[in-house]
Each structure stands twice: as C-alpha cells, then as structure tokens.
Amino acid sequence: xxxxxxxxxxxxxxxxxxxxxxxxxxxxxxxxxxxxxxxxxxxxxxxxxxxxxxxxxxxxxxxxxxxxxxxxxxxxxxxxxxxxxxxxxxxxxxxxxxxxxxxxxxxxxxxxxxxxxxxxxxxxxxxxxxxxxx
Amino acid sequence: xxxxxxxxxxxxxxxxxxxxxxxxxxxxxxxxxxxxxxxxxxxxxxxxxxxxxxxxxxxxxxxxxxxxxxxxxxxxxxxxxxxxxxxxxxxxxxxxxxxxxxxxxxxxxxx
Numbered sequence: 001x002x003x004x005x006x007x008x009x010x011x012x013x014x015x016x017x018x019x020x021x022x023x024x025x026x027x028x029x030x031x032x033x034x035x036x037x038x039x040x041x042x043x044x045x046x047x048x049x050x051x052x053x054x055x056x057x058x059x060x061x062x063x064x065x066x067x068x069x070x071x072x073x074x075x076x077x078x079x080x081x082x083x084x085x086x087x088x089x090x091x092x093x094x095x096x097x098x099x100x101x102x103x104x105x106x107x108x109x110x111x112x113x114x115x116x117x118x119x120x121x122x123x124x125x126x127x128x129x130x131x132x133x134x
Numbered sequence: 135x136x137x138x139x140x141x142x143x144x145x146x147x148x149x150x151x152x153x154x155x156x157x158x159x160x161x162x163x164x165x166x167x168x169x170x171x172x173x174x175x176x177x178x179x180x181x182x183x184x185x186x187x188x189x190x191x192x193x194x195x196x197x198x199x200x201x202x203x204x205x206x207x208x209x210x211x212x213x214x215x216x217x218x219x220x221x222x223x224x225x226x227x228x229x230x231x232x233x234x235x236x237x238x239x240x241x242x243x244x245x
Contacts, residue, residue: 027214029213030148030214030215034149035148038152041152041155041156041159047233048163049162051233052166054236058173058236059172074236074240075237079233079237081229082234085226092222
C-alpha cells in the first residue's frame with residue numbers, strides 16, 4: 001500500500017531538466033538545498049570577479065602595459081572565469097545529487113585548478129611589472 | 135544557575151541569506167556591464183550583444199527575486215524546496231557567454 005508521502009507530488013521533481021539532472025534520491029532538508037545554492041552563487045561571484053577583472057585589465061591598462069601583456073593577462077582571467085563558472089554549476093549538481101542520495105558531498109575539483117591558475121596569473125603579472133621597471 | 139535554553143533560529147533567515155547572495159551576484163553583473171560600456175567604443179557589433187546578455191541577466195534576477203524568496207519561504211515551511219535548476223543554469227550560461235564573448239573581443243579588437 002502506498003503511503004501518503006509516496007502519493008504526494010514532490011516539488012523537487014517537477015520539470016524535465018530537474019528530472020534529468022536529479023533523477024533519483026529523496027528531497028533533502030530545504031536548508032541544505034539553499035546552502036548549496038548559496039555556495040554555487042559564491043563560486044559564481046568568484047567567476048564573475050575573474051571575468052570582470054579580465055574585461056577591466058583590457059579596458060583600463062592600455063596606457064600602462066603593452067598590447068601582448070595586456071591581452072595575455074586578460075585572456076588568463078577570462079578563461080579561468082569561464083572554467084570557474086562551469087565548475088560551479090557542475091559542483092552544484094553533484095552536491096545536490098549527493099544530498100538526495102544521502103552520501104558525502106564531493107570535494108570541489110575547482111579548488112586546486114583555481115589555485116594553480118591564480119599562481120600562474122600572479123607570476124605573469126609580476127613578470128610584466130618587473131619587466132616594465134627594468 | 136543554568137542559563138535559559140537558546141531559542142532555535144528561525145529557518146526563514148536561510149531564504150533571506152540566499153536572497154542576499156543573489157543580490158550580490160546581481161551587483162557583480164552590474165559592475166561587469168559598466169566595464170563593458172567602456173568597451174563599446176571599440177567594437178559595437180560584438181560588445182553590444184554582450185552588454186545585452188549581462189543587462190538581461192541583471193533584469194532577470196531582479197524581476198524573479200520576489201518570486202524566488204516567496205517560493206523559498208513556502209518551501210522552508212513545507213519542509214521541501216525544489217532546487218532552482220533553471221536559475222543556476224541561466225546564470226552560468228550568461229557568465230560563459232560573457233567570458234567567451236570577452237575572449238572574442240580580445241582577439242577581434244585592433245586595440
């Protein structure tokens with residue numbers, strides 16, 4: 001016999017995209033769903049800062065840096081911004097799936113990638129500044 | 135003497151915090167739009183669509199904020215909230231388009 005809980009439509013299961021991305025499991029505590037959404041937004045703002053930084057470097061440093069250095073730094077920032085944005089969405093979906101299945105939330109693969117690219121970008125900027133002073 | 139028991143925090147602040155997180159994202163997108171205005175002088179046919187995408191995302195978030203917080207408050211009371219798949223996917227798509235479009239401008243612009 002079906003329980004009332006099984007009969008009741010789950011708000012978390014309507015919509016074809018939601019069914020496709022989150023096909024199984026049970027609805028987690030709504031506070032966890034909202035916390036996951038806020039983490040996604042925090043990563044997205046990091047991506048936004050990187051993309052905005054890339055746009056700003058190219059828009060405002062024309063009189064300070066040469067064309068190739070400017071383009072290189074802007075390209076690095078824009079590229080890592082896009083990677084960060086896509087990674088944020090992937091991590092959000094993986095975390096939501098893990099919560100629905102009652103398993104541990106996966107470690108974000110973005111952290112080492114973002115760290116490595118940030119170090120490279122910092123070194124490039126340092127090299128550009130030092131080359132300008134010499 | 136023992137201290138009085140703490141009252142549990144109302145779950146409604148979860149919706150408020152999420153609402154503020156969306157608002158901060160909206161602010162970041164607005165700042166990006168302002169930088170893109172500076173780029174408009176370079177290459178209008180490429181930069182104008184990027185500006186439309188960014189401002190479109192800003193307007194979309196602003197318009198859906200009220201509905202979003204109402205849905206979340208209702209969900210917290212009901213004990214279940216549907217994850218905002220379309221909201222998260224749309225924001226990601228807007229950012230990817232902005233980043234890829236930015237790279238295109240970098241290479242197309244003669245500056």
